[in-house]
Amino acid sequence: MKNITKEFPGVKANDNVNFTLNKGEIRVLLGENGAGKTTLMNILYGLYEPTSGEIYINGEKVEIKNPTVAISHGIGMVHQHFMLVPPFTIAENIILGSEPTRKNGIKLDMKKAIEDVKEISNKYGLAVDPNAKIQDISVGMQQRVEILKALYKGADILILDEPTAVLTPQEIDELAIILKKLTQKGKSVILITHKLKEIMGMSDKVTIIRRGKLIDTVDTDKTTSDELAELMVGRKVNLVVDKKEMKTGDTVLEINKLSAVDQRGVVKVKGISFEVKAGEIFAIAGVDGNGQTELVEVLTGLRKAKGGNVSLNNKDITNTKTKKIIEAGVGHIPEDRHKRGLVLDFSLSENMILGNHYEAPFSKNGLLNYNEINKHAVELIGEFDVRTPNQHVKAKSLSGGNQQKVIIARELYRDPDLLIAAQPTRGLDVGAIEFVHKRIVEQRNKGKAVLLVSLELDEVLALADRIGVIYDGNIVGIVNAKDATEKELGVMMAGGKK
Ligand SMILES: Nc1ncnc2c1ncn2[C@@H]1O[C@H](COP(=O)(O)OP(=O)(O)O)[C@@H](O)[C@H]1O
Numbered sequence: 271m272k273n274i275t276k277e278f279p280g281v282k283a284n285d286n287v288n289f290t291l292n293k294g295e296i297r298v299l300l301g302e303n304g305a306g307k308t309t310l311m312n313i314l315y316g317l318y319e320p321t322s323g324e325i326y327i328n329g330e331k332v333e334i335k336n337p338t339v340a341i342s343h344g345i346g347m348v349h350q351h352f353m354l355v356p357p358f359t360i361a362e363n364i365i366l367g368s369e370p371t372r373k374n375g376i377k378l379d380m381k382k383a384i385e386d387v388k389e390i391s392n393k394y395g396l397a398v399d400p401n402a403k404i405q406d407i408s409v410g411m412q413q414r415v416e417i418l419k420a421l422y423k424g425a426d427i428l429i430l431d432e433p434t435a436v437l438t439p440q441e442i443d444e445l446a447i448i449l450k451k452l453t454q455k456g457k458s459v460i461l462i463t464h465k466l467k468e469i470m471g472m473s474d475k476v477t478i479i480r481r482g483k484l485i486d487t488v489d490t491d492k493t494t495s496d497e498l499a500e501l502m503v504g505r506k507v508n509l510v511v512d513k514k515e516m517k518t519g520d521t522v523l524e525i526n527k528l529s530a531v532d533q534r535g536v537v538k539v540k541g542i543s544f545e546v547k548a549g550e551i552f553a554i555a556g557v558d559g560n561g562q563t564e565l566v567e568v569l570t571g572l573r574k575a576k577g578g579n580v581s582l583n584n585k586d587i588t589n590t591k592t593k594k595i596i597e598a599g600v601g602h603i604p605e606d607r608h609k610r611g612l613v614l615d616f617s618l619s620e621n622m623i624l625g626n627h628y629e630a631p632f633s634k635n636g637l638l639n640y641n642e643i644n645k646h647a648v649e650l651i652g653e654f655d656v657r658t659p660n661q662h663v664k665a666k667s668l669s670g671g672n673q674q675k676v677i678i679a680r681e682l683y684r685d686p687d688l689l690i691a692a693q694p695t696r697g698l699d700v701g702a703i704e705f706v707h708k709r710i711v712e713q714r715n716k717g718k719a720v721l722l723v724s725l726e727l728d729e730v731l732a733l734a735d736r737i738g739v740i741y742d743g744n745i746v747g748i749v750n751a752k753d754a755t756e757k758e759l760g761v762m763m764a765g766g767k768k
């Protein structure tokens with residue numbers, strides 16, 4: 271790809287990028303959220319037309335007007351969000367769009383389709399059951415189907431956009447083996463990611479892009495995570511969180527024998543008690559699905575408690591409306607930022623006043639005051655370093671990291687006594703993670719209480735003062751973070767008592 275530039279209104283997503291891929295290599299395309307990785311690959315796959323620049327395949331200049339042309343040049347792409355049809359079988363999904371037909375040219379030859387699928391799945395060591403339905407298989411298996419689909423269409427260059435975001439550690443290991451095998455058979459792979467951790471074992475070279483510009487390409491075995499992080503963010507990144515000693519103050523949140531059920535009526539929170547004091551970060555560690563979601567929902571008024579009570583600054587707030595809970599001094603960074611954190615079709619300005627929208631200066635005599643709302647947004651965009659063309663764009667057009675900054679800006683603007691941060695860095699890149707961690711620690715250092723709920727043990731250990739481990743709806747142990755070890759926490763997370 272030569273001198274590729276792609277402009278969107280207000281954003282230069284790719285700025286004169288030169289990118290060369292060799293046969294048989296696994297190349298990582300690394301960059302923060304919004305750096306321009308997906309755009310560059312969408313251009314290669316014919317989804318976007320570049321504003322300027324040229325593409326050569328095997329030395330020959332090509333015009334890739336659409337994905338059909340890309341496929342004819344042997345380029346295949348597996349998108350971040352899979353594009354499979356859930357009620358169809360694996361075989362049906364793989365052949366969709368290039369179905370083999372019987373002699374008359376009309377009837378679908380399903381038998382041949384299944385044979386074809388078996389053949390490529392054997393050839394590349396990607397075992398699947400062609401007759402299984404997509405809706406019944408794991409996410410890791412669905413990704414395998416997407417890869418097979420690209421190979422079925424004849425891909426020689428396989429582009430994978432953030433393939434590990436949805437996988438478990440075991441599935442990531444399997445993917446690494448699959449990719450290696452593909453390159454041994456002469457395929458070339460481009461792997462888009464913003465995660466440093468898994469790159470090292472998986473790739474030959476890493477190309478870093480930052481704010482649309484190509485920064486460098488380095489050999490994986492001659493670099494380090496620290497160096498890559500710095501190239502990616504453009505400055506030294508502090509992967510270790512600075513925390514000063516704090517004396518804790520009064521109890522801000524007190525939870526007593528709290529219980530709650532999920533939407534199917536299954537008891538998910540089974541009589542939990544703990545407290546969070548001013549000036550401390552109390553983290554709930556645990557494997558996903560052990561009651562964390564329901565606990566946070568009860569605390570924020572999104573779900574009714576079945577029993578027990580919750581008090582904030584010594585006032586009972588059990589089963590109080592969300593609006594009242596916010597007014598009582600609770601800020602909430604929700605685990606699902608699209609569903610609970612933002613109104614995706616609203617502008618940034620509007621999103622930044624949600625929950626305060628009925629108050630002065632944003633509202634006057636029942637009417638929104640857009641001058642004030644915009645002014646407020648411009649200030650927060652600056653203070654929280656939200657990367658956006660302006661405050662008028664819709665929340666949905668921002669990258670995940672920038673969306674999260676909008677939520678954090680809004681929640682911290684209210685200066686809450688208690689900040690509840692649920693999976694606050696899920697899906698974010700290092701730069702954004704560092705930012706979020708700093709803000710959470712700042713809140714504690716100001717003498718506020720923080721309840722952190724995280725599936726990432728690294729995050730819990732880096733931020734927390736005390737850690738409560740949740741398992742099957744119970745807090746099975748509470749430990750001081752200073753004395754906690756990953757191993758000990760891991761045992762509790764699997765149900766072992768402290
Ligand atoms: N279809 C689009 N319209 C407008 N802006 C876009 C579009 N796609 C991407 N962008 C913008 O281009 C920049 C690069 O985005 P993207 O390529 O998705 O980044 P990455 O994949 O590295 O996270 C971002 O600022 C993003 O908001």
Ligand SMILES: [Mg+2]
Pocket residue numbers: 304307308309431
């Ligand atoms: Mg992307």
